[in-house]
Amino acid sequence: MLKRIGVLTGGGDCPGLNAVIRAVTKSALRAGLEVVGIEDGFGGLIRQQFRPLNLAAVSGILPKGGTILGTTNRDNPFKYPVLVNGEKKYVDMSQTILDNLAVAGIDALVVIGGDGSLSIARELHNKGLRVVGVPKTIDNDLSATDITFGFDTALHTATEALDKLHTTAESHHRVMILEVMGRYAGWIALESGVAGGADVILIPEIEFQIENVVKKIEERCQQGKKFSIIVVAEGAKLGENLVVQKVIEDSGDPIRLGGIGQRLADELERRINLETRVTVLGHLQRGGSPTPFDRILGTRYGAAAVEALLEGENGVMVALRTPDIVTVSLAEATGVLKRVNPEHDLVQAAKAIGISFGDE
Amino acid sequence: MLKRIGVLTGGGDCPGLNAVIRAVTKSALRAGLEVVGIEDGFGGLIRQQFRPLNLAAVSGILPKGGTILGTTNRDNPFKYPVLVNGEKKYVDMSQTILDNLAVAGIDALVVIGGDGSLSIARELHNKGLRVVGVPKTIDNDLSATDITFGFDTALHTATEALDKLHTTAESHHRVMILEVMGRYAGWIALESGVAGGADVILIPEIEFQIENVVKKIEERCQQGKKFSIIVVAEGAKLGENLVVQKVIEDSGDPIRLGGIGQRLADELERRINLETRVTVLGHLQRGGSPTPFDRILGTRYGAAAVEALLEGENGVMVALRTPDIVTVSLAEATGVLKRVNPEHDLVQAAKAIGISFGDE
Amino acid sequence: MLKRIGVLTGGGDCPGLNAVIRAVTKSALRAGLEVVGIEDGFGGLIRQQFRPLNLAAVSGILPKGGTILGTTNRDNPFKYPVLVNGEKKYVDMSQTILDNLAVAGIDALVVIGGDGSLSIARELHNKGLRVVGVPKTIDNDLSATDITFGFDTALHTATEALDKLHTTAESHHRVMILEVMGRYAGWIALESGVAGGADVILIPEIEFQIENVVKKIEERCQQGKKFSIIVVAEGAKLGENLVVQKVIEDSGDPIRLGGIGQRLADELERRINLETRVTVLGHLQRGGSPTPFDRILGTRYGAAAVEALLEGENGVMVALRTPDIVTVSLAEATGVLKRVNPEHDLVQAAKAIGISFGDE
Amino acid sequence: MLKRIGVLTGGGDCPGLNAVIRAVTKSALRAGLEVVGIEDGFGGLIRQQFRPLNLAAVSGILPKGGTILGTTNRDNPFKYPVLVNGEKKYVDMSQTILDNLAVAGIDALVVIGGDGSLSIARELHNKGLRVVGVPKTIDNDLSATDITFGFDTALHTATEALDKLHTTAESHHRVMILEVMGRYAGWIALESGVAGGADVILIPEIEFQIENVVKKIEERCQQGKKFSIIVVAEGAKLGENLVVQKVIEDSGDPIRLGGIGQRLADELERRINLETRVTVLGHLQRGGSPTPFDRILGTRYGAAAVEALLEGENGVMVALRTPDIVTVSLAEATGVLKRVNPEHDLVQAAKAIGISFGDE
Missing domain, CATH: 3.40.50.460 (Phosphofructokinase domain)
Structure with missing residues (x-):
């Protein structure tokens, strides 16, 4: 049963992230779900930086660049830096994430990110996390989708x-x-x-x-x-x-x-x-306000991610196969670069x- | 044998027309062809409003809206208004067009236009004209192409x-x-x-x-x-x-x-x-400067139209079937509206x- | 003694209003004052639509058009429509305004508006209100200032x-x-x-x-x-x-x-x-995000309005006399149109x- | 008697230059003068790069950045680099300029430039050239004018x-x-x-x-x-x-x-x-299309420069003293920086x- 979902943004910022967050929130709320925003990427899952997202929280964000949730290029939860006796060590925090999600009652996660973030999502999925990915790459170099938001x-x-x-x-x-x-x-x-x-x-x-x-x-x-x-x-x-x-x-x-x-x-x-x-x-x-194309694609992705979760999909990523939005498995979706x-x-x-x- | 081609724009103006004209001209010149611009749509074919297009003529027009050749929503050559004894009559001027093209040594035509202009092109093709169409519709309502320039x-x-x-x-x-x-x-x-x-x-x-x-x-x-x-x-x-x-x-x-x-x-x-x-x-x-998408699509269409002519295609229209540019017959391409x-x-x-x- | 000031926007909306609200709030807070936002123009003074403005409330509003406080072209407090026995009557609510301000502990008001709103401000000033006006006219037709924000x-x-x-x-x-x-x-x-x-x-x-x-x-x-x-x-x-x-x-x-x-x-x-x-x-x-000129002028006006209040000015309007910001009396500032x-x-x-x- | 005027742009390019060139040309033509464009700044005066400017030449250039005449940061005519026996020497070419202008029948010059170009104009004026300057500085650092085009x-x-x-x-x-x-x-x-x-x-x-x-x-x-x-x-x-x-x-x-x-x-x-x-x-x-402010100021400058020449002014620069356009002597106008x-x-x-x- 799905009652509460979380959403996070990982990797470099990109115009259109807010369109996804808004569409995830609006469509999940309409479907009777609760929505929790996770701040600052995967690090926020570890540090329990959670905040509820309601209609007011996503009002007016469609034309805004960046991400209202914050993001970072660092904080790989499988190699998370901690200080042990004043010395920096890298530890696996994936179980902490699963525990934190359970405590917060978050049943599933929408992860918006590039190849790096989606690979982490895939590994967390392998450890039991219910997750749907949304592709983000300003360089347009993800092979599993025709194009993604931010590029335009x-x-x-x-x-x-x-x-x-x-x-x-x-x-x-x-x-x-x-x-x-x-x-x-x-x-x-x-x-x-x-x-x-x-x-x-x-x-x-x-x-x-x-x-x-x-x-x-x-x-x-x-x-x-x-x-x-x-x-x-x-x-x-x-x-x-x-x-x-x-x-x-x-x-x-x-x-x-x-x-x-x-x-x-x-x-x-x-x-x-x-x-x-x-x-x-x-x-x-x-930077900058996303173009109409990026706002529309972000909105479609966000709505499709929630729909996928509602239909029981798991470990998949939404993708554009013009003119349709489809889902592909995270295993297929990650690790292959789309070059010219x-x-x-x-x-x-x-x-x-x-x-x-x-x-x- | 192809030595000299003409290009015209018909119907309402639209951002990206100049990108097509530029790409047609540049790629035709590089292929060793001569290029003639026909002014003010099909009427220009009747009134012999021809001008040579060289590199200088298309320099700097890529970011400009509208069409440097002029266009009009009127002037259907099959129902062309002429004054006979002070009275307006509608006559078929299609043979005049074929004659004018022969006199000017224009072997083939690129017609950039919407459903109306492409239907005229199809009829002229049926009477013997060598023609390739380029779809233009700001409303995005042509069924034979995923999308066309101007809409974005x-x-x-x-x-x-x-x-x-x-x-x-x-x-x-x-x-x-x-x-x-x-x-x-x-x-x-x-x-x-x-x-x-x-x-x-x-x-x-x-x-x-x-x-x-x-x-x-x-x-x-x-x-x-x-x-x-x-x-x-x-x-x-x-x-x-x-x-x-x-x-x-x-x-x-x-x-x-x-x-x-x-x-x-x-x-x-x-x-x-x-x-x-x-x-x-x-x-x-x-109005306005075309977006990157429209400039790129217009450029691809223009280059593809010349390539089609060079490869001996005739009576076809270039079209986007993401991610490819293809050709479809004008007979198929016209008359069917793409609605939501x-x-x-x-x-x-x-x-x-x-x-x-x-x-x- | 000045401890708490109010700010309101009246008349038609206009790009740059938020720049003024932000500058009033930021400079007043730095000067140790409290700031209260009055919603929906003079009507908000009558209906006690007050809300505190702090740094968070004005964060990110500089590039936004319109006014976060709301505004209206109606609601003249000297002819305020009320229903008496089901019949609409126009009554003078100016004393109610003065009372509401006293109850809320608001010592002075910054009124951002055009000729109509500033005339109301002048009349309220004549009845005892401590007020500084900020000129707003998208048509650039106020004679007392070289130019005002919104026009650019x-x-x-x-x-x-x-x-x-x-x-x-x-x-x-x-x-x-x-x-x-x-x-x-x-x-x-x-x-x-x-x-x-x-x-x-x-x-x-x-x-x-x-x-x-x-x-x-x-x-x-x-x-x-x-x-x-x-x-x-x-x-x-x-x-x-x-x-x-x-x-x-x-x-x-x-x-x-x-x-x-x-x-x-x-x-x-x-x-x-x-x-x-x-x-x-x-x-x-x-509509639209204000131009740099309008953001700068709005910021200067807002800072100047607070400075004027701090220096004990009253019943005046800030104005641009290039390159300076000056104050002129509301009596002079209102009622004269600047035409070409x-x-x-x-x-x-x-x-x-x-x-x-x-x-x- | 004034029959033919020249116009040149010197120093770094700047949005609004074309607005000045257009206004100089249009207003001079309307006053019955001929207009000659000098290419690539002062170097063009030496190398006789002259071309007539008519209405067609300046049509459509108002929204375009840069200068249709070309410009350069080099080519000081008082220290003009020439090769003498394979060795670079710097010589004074000012007399050549005066001779070239006489041969071309150019009676007066409008020089659009920054402090450097206007100083050269001043020196040429001292040697007998009839000249009116138009200030150009994207940095807004000329003290003799409130502001100039390009800055906005x-x-x-x-x-x-x-x-x-x-x-x-x-x-x-x-x-x-x-x-x-x-x-x-x-x-x-x-x-x-x-x-x-x-x-x-x-x-x-x-x-x-x-x-x-x-x-x-x-x-x-x-x-x-x-x-x-x-x-x-x-x-x-x-x-x-x-x-x-x-x-x-x-x-x-x-x-x-x-x-x-x-x-x-x-x-x-x-x-x-x-x-x-x-x-x-x-x-x-x-770069970029000039803002409305820059287009308007450039237009006013261009019209004012021609008017100044027609009224017999010489050795002056047009300048903005809000809200008026005035003239100041080139001697005063150059050499003083306007800093914050x-x-x-x-x-x-x-x-x-x-x-x-x-x-x-």
């Missing part, structure tokens, strides 16, 4: 930035470089590059040669276009310079491994006679209109 | 309007009504209503009773919410008041048949003790979080 | 609408008319018209002839511009058609007296061979670049 | 960024730092900080101690606010770390001397137990509502 808003922010850089590039005859999120998957760079009229798009999935970038810029100069726009994903590889190992799972910090933009600029300035400038978009991509296929229709369309990916 | 931008405009009306509604304890486009299909109302946090959504596909709307507003008052937001599609039916016949096919004018918003307000003010105000969004929904199914997952999600459609 | 946001909304209508006008070769707020003063029409690239601006202060508007449109056609943009203030006068008497002082409803846009369109369509379309901006102008002077530098600049006001 | 748009961009960072700060309990333009004058930081709800504002004009910043953050934690927002001008001084000499006059590059944001973050992370993240806004502040006075009313209002400037 990030795409808007990046496209708007390209629109802004365009006029400076043109006025000053400069090469303007925009570095965007995407360590392993170049979706934001690819889509914002097409939408923002970029001349060159550099992504982790397509290895590029600096000479090809130079060639494209020079080709434009010969056509009378004395400026160029480059969008580069933070994980794009300049020659042998490989991206370092992914250290923290599901981290929300977009610039930790950055620097490709500046290095690219340095290389280009040595090769061409145009001023080159870099903008690192960074945290701006995570160089043969993807959008890459081909981009090449057809003359955008260079630096690979030829 | 209109959705943004409507959602932004709802966000704005929200604060006035709340500050003044009013019922605010927003009337949006949608004579036969309520997609804009449905999606903007969910995204904008509406309390009531009224669409042509779901018959509503004014009493159910009143009930929802009163239910909110009892919960301490002394305001409500209603979004109504222009084609929603208030009781026996039916929408008049669709007179002009593919018309771009969103308010000709309007008035449901004001009539709804009058009915509500007679029944409840709250001030009620109406905003008719009208032409604002057609009341059982649609999004309608159900909306009801689950408490939005009323006035049907219960 | 409304100007943005109107300019953005003109940008959107521009592409439709150009694509369809239409005359697009935008009707904006401004019954007695044409500031929004004038400034948005210049910012939005309008061809014709029609305001209450400059009488226009329809023939001059036609002349301007035809002049443009001859220059190859087959479209025109007209912005018209709701109070602009078409020939002998005079605006009806201002009935409700300080009303927040922008469309009650509307209709000039549609009548203008009808007149133009009879005279020129171009399609003409009207958009009435209406309530959208009052046809000799104003901005009108002259507009004429110099070819914008028509229909007067020549 | 930059303020919007910075405020929007703060709105976006706010939700991440709150969701993750972080300190978010935004570094904005302002090497010598902190106007953007000050105004965006107040508008964006910053907790700490650090500007070049007010020396700050890191301890005071820490104190403010800790004070907020004690009030239950586990996050803080800091906006810092690029020229703010952290302890003894002084800004290096201004090398290039009137440079448009906002990040060359940057780094204060990152150094501040490093210092804070050593002192407090909160994650700290930095965003450098950089070139985004120069710590006693400024806005600084005091900010302190009154609890914003820290790190000085106490």
Whole structure:
């Protein structure tokens, strides 16, 4: 029997989280359930940071970015840092979580998070937790869902930035470089590059040669276009310079491994006679009021997660298979990255209109 | 053999048209073709309003709304108005069009338009024209494609309007009504209503009773919410008041048949003790810089249309079957409206979080 | 001695009200005062709708439109409607207000409102109330202050609408008319018209002839511009058609007296061979997140109002005399409308670049 | 006699430049003058990059950022780099400019630029050039004018960024730092900080101690606010770390001397137990469609510059003395920086509502 459910957000923040929380709360209340908000991700489960969610608590949050529940990129409950005799040790707190939930009378959990958080949810499920996951990844790199919320808003922010850089590039005859999120998957760079009229798009999935970038810029100069726009994903590889190992799972910090933009600029300035400038978009991509698409998808996910729980599903994640919302098992849903296929229709369309990916 | 292609836009204007024109031009030029822009829709084919399109002509148009080629809701070439002895007569000018194209050396045509324009394209194709269609419908009511460009931008405009009306509604304890486009299909109302946090959504596909709307507003008052937001599609039916016949096919004018918003307000003010105000969004929904989604989809369509021509396809329309761009025959693509199914997952999600459609 | 102050918002809502409420609360708390929010304008003083305002209550409200306190265009305390034996009578409730304030220990009041609300504040001051006014007028028609908050946001909304209508006008070769707020003063029409690239601006202060508007449109056609943009203030006068008497002082409803846009369109369509379309901006102008200018001015006003009270000022209104915030007596501040002077530098600049006001 | 005038833009690009160019062109044409656009600043005068400007050339540019004429931060004509026997030498090209103008029949020049460009204009005027200046400074640091165009748009961009960072700060309990333009004058930081709800504002004009910043953050934690927002001008001084000499006059590059944001973050992370993240806004502040205010002010400036030339004025600059546009001599107008006075009313209002400037 389901009487009370909990909801938490884990990993980096993302526009649309509040839409999910609101839809979970509203639809659960209408179904006669009670709803408990868990603060600050999985850590809140350990530290018993619980608060009841009613209609008033979720009123007016739909257009707000971030998460009213708080979140964190840290606090893996299977390796939770505790001080023992002044020394930091990592211990497994999963049983504490199950106990805390039992004490609070929380029968099931909706976990909103990325690959990292959903993997934790899967492990907790294996230990007996009743759970439904909601996918969250601003990079759009989860393979089990067509797309998830947050990406469209990030795409808007990046496209708007390209629109802004365009006029400076043109006025000053400069090469303007925009570095965007995407360590392993170049979706934001690819889509914002097409939408923002970029001349060159550099992504982790397509290895590029600096000479090809130079060639494209020079080709434009010969056509009378004395400026160029480059969008580069933070994980794009300049020659042998490989991206370092992914250290923290599901981290929300977009610039930790950055620097490709500046290095690219340095290389280009040595090769061409145009001023080159870099903008690192960074945290701006995570903020802002969610776009309609993200609000709608978040709302659908939230309602679907509650419906899944009501129908007895467990250990699953809701996912978009256009135009439907479906459920997939957490085991399938986690651990597989969705990267840009160089043969993807959008890459081909981009090449057809003359955008260079630096690979030829 | 394909040497020179033409491109035209027909029907109401729509954000993303320029993205298509740009992609058609850029990809055709790269494939070694010449491109001719036809001004002001099918009328331009009759009046020989042709101009060459080169890279410079399409530079900088990606973020611009509308169409650089001009368009019109009139000028059906099969019923083209001409003055004969001072009297207006409607004549078939289709042969003139084929002749004009032959004289100009235009081997094939890309027609960007809605159901009306694509039907004309189909008929011209039946008379021998080599043509590929690109679907355009801001209302999202073409059944052969998942979605088309322009809709996402209109959705943004409507959602932004709802966000704005929200604060006035709340500050003044009013019922605010927003009337949006949608004579036969309520997609804009449905999606903007969910995204904008509406309390009531009224669409042509779901018959509503004014009493159910009143009930929802009163239910909110009892919960301490002394305001409500209603979004109504222009084609929603208030009781026996039916929408008049669709007179002009593919018309771009969103308010000709309007008035449901004001009539709804009058009915509500007679029944409840709250001030009620109406905003008719009208032409604002057609304007503005296209969203990234619409720019990308327009670009994909344009590149795909040229690719289809190059591969010898004819009499087809490009369409989105997520995540792919496909082609469908114009015969199949036209004449079937895509309307909101009341059982649609999004309608159900909306009801689950408490939005009323006035049907219960 | 000042220990506890109240704050209320009166008249139509307006972006920036929350910035004032926040600044009043934050600066008063820092000065050691208590702050009480009065709900729903002067009516809240009569009905004792009081609630304490602390830091948490004003957290996060700076970017929000509207007023967290609620407001109304009705409820004049000197003519307050009460039911006596089932009959509506209007009675003077001013003494009740003074009594309620005394009971609640509220020593002084900050009244945020337009000419109507400030006139009430002045009368209450004459009866002994300690009060400082903060000017609010989205139309920018208060003569005692250079400008006030809300106007800049409304100007943005109107300019953005003109940008959107521009592409439709150009694509369809239409005359697009935008009707904006401004019954007695044409500031929004004038400034948005210049910012939005309008061809014709029609305001209450400059009488226009329809023939001059036609002349301007035809002049443009001859220059190859087959479209025109007209912005018209709701109070602009078409020939002998005079605006009806201002009935409700300080009303927040922008469309009650509307209709000039549609009548203008009808007149133009009879005279020129171009399609003409009207958009009435209406309530959208009052909504939205305030612009930086409006947030800053609201913050300065709020801080200045508390400072004035602390320094013993009374019966005054804060006002912007660029670049300073000053105080002026409520007696001076109310009752005088600031209208556009046809000799104003901005009108002259507009004429110099070819914008028509229909007067020549 | 005035028959033909030239117009050029110098220094860093800035939203509103096109509004000035458009107003100069439109009002000069209406006054019967011819207009010549000079490309790429003063360098274009030397290299004879002239092109005629007619109505078509300035059509549709009002909402566009940047400058259609091109600009550069280099090319001082009094120290113009030329290659002599393969060696770079700096020569005085001012006479060449006067000769080129005479040959082209250009009687007078409108120079749109910042302190650097206007100083060059002044020197050229001293050598006989008929010139009117239009002030441009996105930093708002010209003392001879109340404000100039570009600043309001930059303020919007910075405020929007703060709105976006706010939700991440709150969701993750972080300190978010935004570094904005302002090497010598902190106007953007000050105004965006107040508008964006910053907790700490650090500007070049007010020396700050890191301890005071820490104190403010800790004070907020004690009030239950586990996050803080800091906006810092690029020229703010952290302890003894002084800004290096201004090398290039009137440079448009906002990040060359940057780094204060990152150094501040490093210092804070050593002192407090909160994650700290930095965003450098950089070139985004120069881009984008100008706000209504900037479009209007640019239009007024452009019309006023032509009017001044027509009335025989020479060696002057147009300036805003609210609400009027006046002219001041170039000699007066250049060389004096307008910095934030710590006693400024806005600084005091900010302190009154609890914003820290790190000085106490």
